[in-house]
Amino acid sequence: MSTTGLPQGAVPKLERPGPLRDRVYEALLELITTRALQPGQHLVESELAGHLGVSRQPVREALQRLNADGWVDLRPAQGAFVHEPTEAEADQLLTVRTLLEAEAARLAATNASASAIAVLEEMCAEGERAVAADDVDAAVAINARLHAKIMELAGNTVLAELAAQVDRRVRWYYTPVARQRGRQSWIEHRDLIAAIADRDGQRATEVMRAHTEHTRKMYHDREKK
The missing domain is CATH 1.20.120.530 (GntR ligand-binding domain-like)
Incomplete structure (x- = not known):
């Protein structure tokens, strides 16, 4: 399951002001914690960028930060996935x-x-x-x-x-x-x-x-x- 299937109205609006990468991070984290993005779900940069109305660069930076914080798993040659808690x-x-x-x-x-x-x-x-x-x-x-x-x-x-x-x-x-x-x-x-x-x-x-x-x-x- 990729990010294409986000529920209607699930994507939060990006609040201003603040660095774009931080706002994208908060938006993605909200989608994860509410389980609009499910554990194990494949996170496609281009799709997320389209949902949020931004370029891929802040999405990539946000995913790297989410990986460092334990919310996302970055797998070589596969991409980013929502972490599945043990x-x-x-x-x-x-x-x-x-x-x-x-x-x-x-x-x-x-x-x-x-x-x-x-x-x-x-x-x-x-x-x-x-x-x-x-x-x-x-x-x-x-x-x-x-x-x-x-x-x-x-x-x-x-x-x-x-x-x-x-x-x-x-x-x-x-x-x-x-x-x-x-x-x-x-x-x-x-x-x-x-x-x-x-x-x-x-x-x-x-x-x-x-x-x-x-x-x-x-x-x-x-x-x-």
Whole structure:
């Protein structure tokens, strides 16, 4: 499967300003993390350039950077392919995510104001509406925003920086199981927000740990089918 078969409307517009190679990199990374470009898919420079409305040179530079960052595999005499994560890679990444987010939940329970909790509750309601409408892309995006907000409320800059390094890969792994996680994921979010609102750091830690572990297990169960 080559890049010709991108879903209708999947290609993001290139934002200005900024170096063209950086904007192409961000556009391709978004297509990969949302799985508009699937793991193992052949990436043809000329086709990608056509989709993005640019020359082949910034696409080539972006693919080289994506290869260095582990998102794309460059194979001699074959070309570029979206990286196919191994089970070990996914397990390691999602385990680290559990550690970071459990600590963030504990700290958020200490630091969150009433107005911040109201923001979390509105995000959760948005996510529930997305699930009810079977809008997987929206549910994934809102899930990422909610987790990022909890990380922000933790108030730990180093923790936030570490979480940002794994955020996009978490989205990459979460997208295939988002529909299956469905409503249950948002029930868990409600429990988490309640623990934060109650200032119960231990409970928030436990709920977040269980929540992220459910996603990790479901991803692995899916890969084994």
